[in-house]
Amino acid sequence: MKEILQDFTAAELQALVAEYGEPSYRAGQLYRGLMRGKRISEISELSKAFKGKLLERFEDEPVRIRETFTSSDGTEKYLFELADGNIVEGVLMSYKYGRTQCVSTQVGCRMNCAFCASGLNGLLRNLTAGEILSQILIVNAKFGGTAEKRAVTNVVLMGSGEPLDNYANTVQFLRNVTAEGGICISARNISLSTCGLVPKMYELAREGIPVNLTVSLHSPSDEERQRIMPVAKAYSIDEILKACEYYFERTGRRYIFEYSLIAGENSDARHAQMLIQLLRGKPCHVNLIRLNAVKEKNLQGITEKEAYRFLGLLEKGGLSATLRRQIGADIGGACGQLRAGYLDGKNS
Numbered sequence: 001m002k003e004i005l006q007d008f009t010a011a012e013l014q015a016l017v018a019e020y021g022e023p024s025y026r027a028g029q030l031y032r033g034l035m036r037g038k039r040i041s042e043i044s045e046l047s048k049a050f051k052g053k054l055l056e057r058f059e060d061e062p063v064r065i066r067e068t069f070t071s072s073d074g075t076e077k078y079l080f081e082l083a084d085g086n087i088v089e090g091v092l093m094s095y096k097y098g099r100t101q102c103v104s105t106q107v108g109c110r111m112n113c114a115f116c117a118s119g120l121n122g123l124l125r126n127l128t129a130g131e132i133l134s135q136i137l138i139v140n141a142k143f144g145g146t147a148e149k150r151a152v153t154n155v156v157l158m159g160s161g162e163p164l165d166n167y168a169n170t171v172q173f174l175r176n177v178t179a180e181g182g183i184c185i186s187a188r189n190i191s192l193s194t195c196g197l198v199p200k201m202y203e204l205a206r207e208g209i210p211v212n213l214t215v216s217l218h219s220p221s222d223e224e225r226q227r228i229m230p231v232a233k234a235y236s237i238d239e240i241l242k243a244c245e246y247y248f249e250r251t252g253r254r255y256i257f258e259y260s261l262i263a264g265e266n267s268d269a270r271h272a273q274m275l276i277q278l279l280r281g282k283p284c285h286v287n288l289i290r291l292n293a294v295k296e297k298n299l300q301g302i303t304e305k306e307a308y309r310f311l312g313l314l315e316k317g318g319l320s321a322t323l324r325r326q327i328g329a330d331i332g333g334a335c336g337q338l339r340a341g342y343l344d345g346k347n348s
Helices: 010-019 027-037 048-057 130-142 163-177 198-205 222-228 236-249 269-281 306-317 337-347
Strands: 063-070 076-082 087-093 098-103 106-107 123-126 154-157 190-194 210-214 255-261 284-289 319-324
Touching: 010 027, 027 210, 063 130, 063 284, 076 236, 087 106, 087 130, 098 130, 123 163, 130 163, 154 198, 163 190, 190 198, 198 210, 198 236, 210 222, 210 236, 236 255, 269 284, 269 306, 284 306
Parallel strands: 098 154, 154 190, 190 210, 210 255, 255 284, 284 319
Antiparallel strands: 063 076, 076 087, 087 098, 106 123
């Protein structure tokens, strides 16, 4: 596979243009073209000779939309094909305030959480910063957005993969996607979801990129959490809470806990009371999720009535909490489901 030009910063493109003996203004033309979601071959301001040289070294189309699925609620889910033929997925959700895109950071995942389809085939490789960014650039362009007037307004790193397990590329992506002169999405409009890789949470707090930190908690008990999240054997809930507090101190951003409601595992009144005792008084929010069942994982969600009962207990106990609107269930809305279905069909 060739290099990914979308990995480069604006300053690095300046150096690249000089390396090829092109005038400095070519860097701006190149950067603007890439930020508008164009392939190298489509940037009309560049000479044919220069584009030819670039294409000898760089992928013309590092990421493309292989297939689009549209839910009855308007949610779009994409199968993205990478230049090496690997597949990742993403989701575009429309809200009153704009469009939020969920992106992948790895091909597969090695965290192997019991409720998630992303790790069914293990981790194949990390995505580069440019491959993560390209998912946004092509969807933004699909809806007529530009770098100056974005169609994609918010980003969540919550697709296939654990972002902090691909730390260097994820941080470079965050720097590139928030850079002035590029697509320039504010860090406050970006959420990064982690299963709780504590050392990397501390590192992220020191990066100076105040994204919204979201932690997959899914149980108020270490013992029970270990049954559904293998990473819990390495990092306790207490360690996660200390890392979250440090993140709040460094960034001023309250942290969010994702909590998938699983029948028979973490969704009764006892769990609600434990969660209240654990989190009450902390600068955090609990985002309850009705589980999108993954057939290979043999876990089931709870009813809407039961979910609202659990939410009511948390609110009565003084926690800030919401129940996430269930979207995209009819198109494999949970992380990794669409890719897993595609791979099953390909191998059958």
